[in-house]
Amino acid sequence: MSDFLQSYGFLIVTLIQAGLLGLSLYFPLMAGQLSLASPGFYALGGYVAAIMLTNPAFAGLRDTLGNGIFPLTWLAAGLLCALAGVIVGVPALRLRGIYLALATIAFVEILRVVSLNLSITGGAIGIFGIPQAFGFQDRWQYLLIFGPLLALVLAFTYMLQKSRVGRAFRAIREDELAADAMGVPPTQYKVLAFVIGAVIAGIVGSMSAPFLNTWNAKQGTFDASIAILAFVLIGGSRSMWGPVVGGALLTAVPELLRFLQDWRLVINGLVLVIASLYLPQGIVGALAKLRKSPPPARPPIAPAPDAKGGTL
């Protein structure tokens, strides 16, 4: 077991990381919004953690908190990305489709250029010597934080999709105008979906900075935007399992293709083309088609509760 973890732990963590980033893009998409901002928030979250863990200004805090500093970086990254999500999202979400996608690409690029030039982010070199989370000795131990995060995000997504908010997201994705006319305020929910995605990406970034030991402007790029979009579309954009499967698979493929050496990135590109041609519903979408879902069960007719309904 520990041999397995020694050799594959790093890869497995990377797969989970990809799945989480896929989920961060899946959230806005759930409400019909194509946002490519995830790498921007991922980078931002990473910088927050990297700065808190290395900058002398936080030395006192680090000494006081010990390992407690790590959860604090997650919290700080989540909060900051939520704030940034609102600031970027409120104006940008007035745009639709490809326009929103392009605005979010602009956000990622601006953030990248700015982080290349600030001294607090370490400029072009970035920040390094980021201490390992909780004094982990091995990379596989990051499974202990990324694993629960994935489980938590999946549970969150599952519950959300079943709820009133999830229905509102789907209504907006299907037909924003009709949703509005049926009482669902689109702007509010679009911003909510966008911010949830931002927070997830930010927390993943804050966990990844110690994992990678170093953080620089290469972490948030346009290529990453499209790679993450590919996770979701090729995995399947209509189920929360899509981004996870897509992220894991597309991250694993270049590893599995290592024996092809220099050809593997070429083949990786071909995989993207072929998958988008032949799996338009994504892998999970194609699997779901094979299985006919049962008709919804009618709840037993219960005596009507009093007029106010059962709200708490």
Place this chain on the structure above:
Amino acid sequence: MTAAVPQPTSRTVLEARNMTRRFGGLIAVNDVSFDVREGEIFGLIGPNGAGKTTLFNLMTGLTPPSSGTLMYEGRPVLGLAPHRVAALGMSRTFQNIRLFKALSALENVKIAQHTRTHAGLWRGIFGANRAEEAQVERRAWELLDLVGLSDRAGEEAGNFSYGDQRRLEIARALATEPRVLLLDEPAAGMNTSEKGSLTAFIREVRDKFDLTVMVIEHHVPLVMNLCDRVAVLNFGQLIAMGDPASVQRDPKVIEAYLGGE
């Protein structure tokens, strides 16, 4: 007819004054004023392009007005966002059917209960919304029963026939718990037998939910049978208003439909 037709009370529910909407040089709705009384079925007819749907869009917030006012129960409506209008108690169907096509019939009706329910993000996440969800579920099934679609609750709305889609849209509109229901050409695309039962169905719905109904319709026999009063739009202007029989005899209306071209 199932029930005796209740006479509309004289209380005014909707009060439209000088409603106007310009698109560039075109005046789609021109200085339109009317009152709708509580409980009545108020028809809106007119030739194609007369501005009927634009008027509905103005009333439900989908199109911002150029000028004018609309009061619902004494409260201003024009200029509100559509979801605010829905929350006030006015709901609609669409001429070119805008169901959530890839979602099930059941889910369409559940979604529209949004303004009458309250569970936010965290209550949903922690499953503290069960009682409300049960309520939503039950109401959705009741509404599907009403329109006769409960045995197809799980099917995608986009797969339904036109007639069924129109009925599902009515169920969805009712799920917002409106006091005023605006139906945009409910009979379009329905077959003859469906059209035949539509009058009784709309009356039944009106009675059951204590509604005031506005309906845009082309099918003349339906309008004559169904509506308590009818208003006629032509080139954006209101040219006649009154009971169906007198409107039908109005020379201006006859000219609008027959002449002109």
Place this chain on the structure above:
Amino acid sequence: MELSSFVQNLMNGLAIGSVYAIFALGYTLVFSILGIINFAHGAVFTLGAYFTYTLVVGQFENNGLLKGINLFPDGSPFSGSAVMFGLATILGACAAGAVAVLIERLAFRPMRSRGADPLLALVSSLGVALVIVNLIQLLVGAEIYNFPSDAYGEVRPALSFKIGEKIVIIRTVQLIIFAVSLVMLAVLGYVIGRTKVGKALRAVAESPSTASLLGISVDRFILITFFLSGFLGGLAGTLVGTAFGVAGPYFGVVYGLKGLAVIVLGGLGSIPGAVAGGLVIGLAEAFVPAEYSAYKDAVAFALLFVILLVRPQGLLGRNLIQKV
């Protein structure tokens, strides 16, 4: 700002802006017809530069699978004279156009014919870009290849003149880029505005279904569009390559991204918009004060973000009205 530095910035801005313009035209042509953004356009740009370099120099001695192969042991016929260099540029651009046609046939058409989510076109075209970029790396390595300085014969490398006390230097390459771009824009404007092919193209862009009812072969015009798009992208690649070197397989990426800013700024799908957007961004970058030059690459995206919020249809785009 002093007049001399104003003139200097103006010339720099116009030269790079005109390249942005012709490059972005390639994007916008495809968008106007298919409503998709071809993310492989940046890679086609890169290819154009490498194709021309292959013709002019004939060997890549540094690295990669093609190391040691020399197409022209006796010296390339395309080198040493402006006319032959121009010919090589055109051939390089044509080859890039052919690649764009291939991309349409292999990556876009099958998707259209099965009515897939248009978003998938983004992924598919990015896949194509990955293939191209990594193939280049595999074949010739990641090194920068510079065109020989005498590639287009004996010309002065730069013009310089004085305004007041200050010297203004304009590289010959910049003038050539600007002139070629202007000629290209004029030709394209003529083709699209005045010829039958152009009319048909505009009809297809307006409404493919109506165009096909009118007897226009839509698929053929999509291919023509892709060829034009690739030609423009490849030409821009060569022009930039002559000015700054053929800077590795990834050197189109930045242009690919900035091209997006250009077409949105001008108005997606608008041809005059792409030209205006290119010039605006080129000039805006050129006028960034020296102390902020590190932020130059963010200028295009800041403009993109602002224009999307203020005027989403772009400078010259048509208003977007949603029908209820």
